[in-house]
Amino acid sequence: MREFSFGGMFRRNPLRSIGTRIALIMVLAILTFVAITGGVSYQISKRALEREVTGAYLETAFQTSRKLDFLFQSFERILLQMMVDKTMQHTILEMFERKNDPAEYTQLADSLDTILQSYMFSSAYITSIEVLQTDGTVIPTRSGLLASANYGTKSWFNNIIGNSGKSVWIDHNLVGNRNTNPTVTVGRVISGEGSSQGYCVILIDIDLAAIKEQVEHVYMGDGGSIQVISPENQVIYSKAASQIGRTSSISLPPEGMSMPKYASLGSDQSEQIVMAKSEINGWFTIGVIPVSEMLKDAKKIFQATLWVLCCAFALAVLIGWLAARMIGRPLGRLRELMKQGAGGNLMVRTNATSSDEIGQVGRSFDEMMHHLTELVHQTGTSAADMLEMAGELSGVSKGTEETAKEIASATSDIAKGGEELACAAEQGKELAQKSKEQTERLVGTSAVMQKLAEDVNRTSRMGTEYMLELMQKTGNMEERIGSITAKIAKLQESTESISKVVEILTGLMKQTNILAFNATIEAARASGSGKGFKVVADEIRVLSEQAKESVESVGQITDAVRKDIEETALVLQESNPIFMQQISSVKKADTLFAQVGWQMDELMKHLVLVNGSILELKQSQLLLTDAMAAVSTVSDQSLAVSEEVASLSSEQLGISSGLVQLSRKLQVLSGALKDSLSRFKT
Secondary structure: OOOOOHHHHHOHHHOHHHHHHHHHHHHHHHHHHHHHHHHHHHHHHHHHHHHHHHHHHHHHHHHHHHHHHHHHHHHHHHHHHHHHHHHHHHHHHHHHOOOOOOHHHHHHHHHHEEEHHHHHHHHOOOOEEEEEEEEEEEEOOOOOOOOOOOOHHHOHHHHOOOOOOOOEEEOOOOOOOOOOOOEEEEEEEEEEOOOOOEEEEEEEEEEEEEHHHHOOOOOOOOEEEEEEEEEOOOOEEEHHHHHHHEOOOOOOOOOHOOEEEEEEEOOOOOOEEEEOOOOOOEEEEEEEHHHHHHHHHHHHHHHHHHHHHHHHHHHHHHHHHHHHHHHHHHHHOOOOOHHHOOOEOOOOOOOOOOHHHHHHHHHHHHHHHHHHHHHHHHHHHHHHHHHHHHHHEEEEEEEEHHHHHHHHHHHHHHHHHHHHHHHHHHHHHHHOOOHHHHHHHHOOOHHHHHHHHHHHHHHHHHHHHHHHEEEEHHHHHHHHHHHHHHHHHHHHHHHHHHHHHHHHHHHHHOOOHHHHHHHHHHHHOOOHHHHHHHHHHHHHHHHHHHHHHHHHHHHHHHHHHHHHHHHHHHHHHHHHHHHHHHHHHHHHHHHHHHHHHHHHHHHHHHHHHHHHHHHHHHHHHHHHHHHHHHHHHHHHHHHHHHHHHHHHHHHHHHHHHHHHHHHHHHHHHHHHHHHHHHHOOO
């Protein structure tokens, strides 16, 4: 038996092998499951990682913003200290009053500058402090670097004046400020104690290094960046110095500007933006992180998923190969056995021992082949018996045909005898008429009487011979009718034997048809694997149907023959009394002819007594006429019966010939069935 080969299976056609299909289904199922599971896991991990990383960076931005707020609050506390600094208040107010006294004004300015220097020393990031009058005029001091001018029309100055005594942060270097480093400025209206009206405006210029120190060490991942941006989207601080003071390339999302912290993707979905809003001045600490940097750890998960998918593919191929080997090899062996079975070898068996579905199919195949072998054996035996019975039927049919021929010949002889009897009766009738005429003329002339007596004597002898011949033929016909009756009885017995044979054949055909139908059912249960047995079962069923039709035809013909034989026997039984009457009439006619001869002898001897015997002769002539009329009637009846018997014999001969042909046809069908069964090896 050829072993199952994965390579050989692919050389034939891999998709036609159920083992390959199962292997492919298992590989695809495992790969699909692993791929979907890995993909879903990767997406879940990616989103979770993205969410966690975004949350971490958002918290970093928020904490950085809180640190900046703490820084901003430190400068605002300096402004608050200035508000409660009565010395600075008295100095500034006195300067306003002494502005026309240069010496005093200068002295007061030095005092103010000393106060401002003390505040500048409180923070290393304060680069300058400017004091302005409420109309925007700069009060010159050595602590201030703002050019002396009136800034009352500047928007930033108006914002400070209009902010109800609260601090205002300016995100850029003021025009006119002589600071060479980038700075931010916080300004506020300073009012005296117990007064709601401000007496001056203080501007503190803060070096941008203060913000840089809080921000520059904040890590936003490889390729990421952090910026401090004003609500107007101006860059206050960035690690890239060229961007400071310019419009930021990052568009602030409107929905996040009112929230303390917010995260969103950039317009091209390649960057994650986290932002935190300052509670002090409303500036935004913006972090920009590349999505690829955020998800770099997710790549490891993706690579691990690919490795798992490759391992799953190898495992699926191995499992598929094992499944194909476990399923394909027994199925291939079963297929080869089925081919051998389809080729006529009914001795093949799987000898399956496993308890799985394939083992059950193998055992069902063995059981089917066993039943099919028994069916072929039984069908072969039935075919041999049918062939033998067909031979016997042929012999009986030939005997029936010979008997029918004999009956036809005997009936023909009977018909001929009837015709001769009718001719003889007609001649006797004519002779009787002539005898009557001679008798009448006998009175007139003796010479004519003598001559007529001689003629009557001669005619009488001929009639006697004819009657003797008629009696002999009648006896022969009686014997032949008896023979016909015996042969008809024998033919009835043969017909009954044929009917029994037909009944046996009909039962055999029914059993064969039932077995073929059971084989078809078993083949249908085996699905595609039982197509070969289904063809064999169909051929057996077709042969069985043909044999059944032939046997039914034989039965019909046999019934017709039996019916015709019974009708022939009935006709012969009805004809027997007629034959007996005919025999009696012939005997009577013979007696009459004997009497006529005796009388004619007496007439010759006693011619002298002619006149006295004329009356007696006349009476005898009348009797002879009546007898001849009766003989003529009986002859006509015998002729009619003979013709009817001849017709029945012809029909019987035709039926016998048909029976012989039918038996030959039955022999041919039996031989064909035997030849078909000889293809199977049992």
